[in-house]
Amino acid sequence: MFGSSFPVSPKKIKTYNSVEEILRIIDPNVLPHGPVADEFGGSTAYIEVLNQKATEIRNYIAAKYYEDLSSLSNLEVVMLGVVMVPFESRDMMPGYMSYEQMFRCMMNAIGAVSGIGLMVNNFVTLWNSGASAATLLSTVKSIFKISAGWFAVGWAVYEFGDCVGWW
Numbered sequence: 055m056f057g058s059s060f061p062v063s064p065k066k067i068k069t070y071n072s073v074e075e076i077l078r079i080i081d082p083n084v085l086p087h088g089p090v091a092d093e094f095g096g097s098t099a100y101i102e103v104l105n106q107k108a109t110e111i112r113n114y115i116a117a118k119y120y121e122d123l124s125s126l127s128n129l130e131v132v133m134l135g136v137v138m139v140p141f142e143s144r145d146m147m148p149g150y151m152s153y154e155q156m157f158r159c160m161m162n163a164i165g166a167v168s169g170i171g172l173m174v175n176n177f178v179t180l181w182n183s184g185a186s187a188a189t190l191l192s193t194v195k196s197i198f199k200i201s202a203g204w205f206a207v208g209w210a211v212y213e214f215g216d217c218v219g220w221w
Contacts, residue, residue, distance in 0.1 A: 073138040082221035087213035100208040159217035163210040
């Protein structure tokens with residue numbers, strides 16, 4: 055009498071093979087990619103898209119690397135996703151551009167968002183030592199704090215995708 059006659063099905067979680075796959079399917083037209091900030095009348099639809107991507111990246115990393123990213127904000131998770139792409143590509147499969155080119159694209163994209171100072175040295179050291187994505191995750195979780203807002207993160211995702219040829 056108090057139960058529902060409708061069958062209850064668990065919410066299906068989409069599975070991905072890489073962080074690149076999660077970020078690559080973003081419509082670039084939604085992302086900010088010009089000098090007009092959302093404070094000046096630009097669209098803010100990208101915030102919803104990037105929040106969804108943060109959830110997908112969290113789920114993917116939890117399933118693949120057994121890492122809990124609950125202590126990171128959605129902004130930090132999205133930027134972590136950008137950082138993960140060249141590291142995962144090196145670990146998983148050859149791409150259509152060199153790993154060094156992809157790494158430079160990542161460094162330029164996150165450099166546009168924050169003064170990464172110490173992080174640059176850590177990423178270069180990790181890259182040169184052939185660090186795995188799991189090693190990168192543990193390092194990034196301890197040092198990655200984003201002071202920029204959604205516009206800057208959205209712009210960084212666009213710049214990275216443009217640099218690596220996603221759109």
